[in-house]
Amino acid sequence: MGMALAELVSGLGGLLFLWSAVQQFLPENFQYHIQKWFSRLPNYFIQHMHITFEEYNNNNGRTNEAYTCIKNYLGAKSIKKAAYLKADKSRNSKSLQFTLDEGDEVIDEFQNVKIKWVAYQETVKESGHGSGRNSMPFEKRSFVLKAHSRYRDLVMEDYLNHVMKEGKSIQFQNRKRRLYTNNKDEDCYWKGGRWSYINFQHPASFDTLGMDPLKKEEILDDLDSFKTGKDYYKKIGKAWKRGYLLYGPPGSGKSTMIAAIAKYLDYDIYDLELTSVRENAELKQLLIETSNKSMIVIEDIDCSLDLTGARKNDKKESGDEKDGEDNNKKQSSETEEDKNRSKVTLSGLLNFIDGIWSACGEERVIVFTTNQVEKLDPALIRRGRMDMHIEMSYCKFEAFKILAKNYLDIDSHPLFGEIRQLLEENEVSACDVAENLMPRRKWRDDHVEICLLKLIEAIKNQQHKKGKKEQKEEEVQEQERSTKFE
Template sequence: MLSALTLTTEREKGQREISKMGVQETWAGWGSALASAMFLWAMFGQYFSGILGDRLGVYAMKLVYLFYPYIEITFEEYTGELLRRSHAYAAVESYLSASSRSKHARRLKADYDRSGSGSGSGPGSAIILSMDDHEEVIDSFSGAKLYWSSQIAPLESHSISFYPSPPDRRFYRLSFHRRHRDLVANSYIPHVLDEGKAIGLKNRVRRLYTNNTSYDSYDFRKLGWSHVHFEHPATFETIAMDPEKKRDIVDDLIAFSRGKEFYSRVGKPWKRGYLLYGPPGTGKSTMIAAMANLLDYDVYDLELTAVKNNSALRKLLLEISGKAIIVLEDIDCSLDLSGKRKQEREKSEEEVKKIGSEENKESKVTLSGLLNFIDGLWSACGGERLVVFTTNFVEKLDPALIRRGRMDRHIELSYCDFEGFKVLARNYLGIKEHTLFEKIQRLLEERNITPADVAENLMPKKVKEVAVSVEVCLTNLIQALMESKLKSAKGEEEMLAGTVAKVVEEKESAAPSTLNDVAR
């Protein structure tokens, strides 16, 4: 009995060893088959054409789609050859950042709430959460379940290039059952884009942009613009200007911002040009800030001397979004664009060799390139833009640059008048009437003084003693006006004396030649 039991135990051990060997042989067989498949795939990719591989890939995907009922739509962050950031991607990003959708995500990104005060950061700002990379959320629409995922993938480059490697590829992927295809294409995606755009505008921070000095239009990775938050407090209520003139400018700006259908109907790009001219200190930059605050537009401060050529200028234009004010300050000093169109000066070969290296570093933007930037075909790329030129000497500008149709409104910002003074007195001193106002009005009618000089004299020096500060500030302004008159009179006397001396000198120089003619 004992011997039979021993034989049974040994037989069971033998069977177990045989089964283990069978499992090991099975795994070894699978490993060998996988290695063979990988080897054959590598040989196939090396010796067979890419066209055949693509065709096989297409048929393989068709086979997968027979068993996989979901459709996927990808929203890339950058599209086109110029790699412009996609408006659809930005709308989807804003849509998914809404609290009703982002609350289902496990991995989130935190940022300051960009609505409210406009600063977009700081201890008093609220925190908003959005999806992090490789996260997924579920949305519902008309009974359909839709799956959004945020993806990031590095772009592989198989060629050697002297330019920096391309940035990572970011995209959103929308997955849904194929029976909801018509619903998603016709209703859901337009709903996402419209709501995302509205959320983006609500959370939008107004920004002040400037073009980068090291910008290279051939390097698509470098952005042409850098920005900070735009926080200038100027409004049309605080600008020292005649009320009727201010009201006319405000009405024109509001009409432009609401004129999308009008511009489309008349066949013109949705843009408008403003030329602000006048002496220094008359409030041209303040006027631009008031325009931006009135219309809630971004400001793009374009420095022409930092633009390499006309091609780079067009690239900068393409990167400007809608709802923007494009500013070229002191246009008469930016480049050789002032005065009449000049013929190029003839230079010898030695002069060209001498200064050639310096010229390569300077901007090669031409008047023609700037005109195309303002109202050429490229200016129609985008909409709802104001182009603002400022200058201290309007007579120096080429007429082709400031003609109607390019600069639609010519606004002169001149010296301070009494109406402008009353605005500044209300802003700086908090007063509407004073016994010295009559004297100041009489002096302002006789003398030229800029609003900046008036504001400096009205700046209270003693905040605690307001009443005394008002009296002192108004007295200082009267003194400044009196000194301004003396300086003007002195300048006129010097100018008259110089003119007389010049006439006398011309007569004296002409006298000898006349005598010589008589002698002959």
């Protein structure tokens, strides 16, 4: 037995010496494939399965989505388990991102099965740009999964689906929210798509929103039901989306509500400017390029477009009649303003909201805002399109108490009784209340009372102006009645 082992060791030593001599004359690409074959040789004798996930797809050179998900998943696992880590932070992430260092490994456990992950990094030369010493080297990264073959079905189905889902969730939670707007310049389509964006860091939340607590709770319950309703929407055969109509006077907090919803759901916002969309086909393309887990917002929809499809011709016909040919030319000609005018129709917008193409993504929220809900076409805001109608009314006492807590850090005050009566008798917007509650100078002990008195004075001034306006209108109406009688 000893002699057999000695002969085996001697033979292996001879092979290694021969390989070191031969590899000096072989191209580097060929050496890489030989080494890869030798590394897989033990797999023919050991009952283990290996799955390799490379950083880039071989067919198009793009980043492998599976690799990215695994990187996020293992980064979270390796913080406590791995000995060597790499850390980096991109400008679009909230915090540091960790991943396995080259050659390091981590053991994951899933349904009482241990699964090993190993990170590899190799310097190879591109075969597409020559061969041998003239090729350009690049770093080839990959993750290799190792598990016993008896767990093949579990790994291939349940475990890898679990890793992909968790990796996407980690990536979504770590990214910074974005505010998108549709590009107006056609040249931008070739540079960065139809949408451009900035990082969105609005501080508004439901905690700071001046609104009746019962109405706020109703909205939060609806958002929670939507967020966890994937299986339910699939069961009833509806696209996983929700529509909200925010209506009310200017300054009532509609834009703040949008920011609060986006923060609560952790969604990106796509601020759609309809007047910049030329036609229905472009509107459809914009929808296709939005991502899942996002809000599509159209503010002041009653002012965005004439959605009736009617086009008025302001040109007046001259008194002199011309021959038929000149008349046809005049009717067929378009002004420059007509060419640049949006051709989006009500039908196109309705298809955008809940047509077949609206199901091209999932977990989307569509929000319309308007100051005059009565001007909107009933087909645009019916249930099923705008599922929840939220009235953003004038500030009342319950909403005022939230603002007083946020701005002045108080729950009660002797002046609250007078303020309550004034708010019930007058129509005061939430932004006007908040503006008067904000201290103008460095904080002092009497700032609370100063701000509350300032609010009382502002409401009384508004009440006085409103009374004078109503008196003047009555005088005009009385004068008109007198003139008509005479």
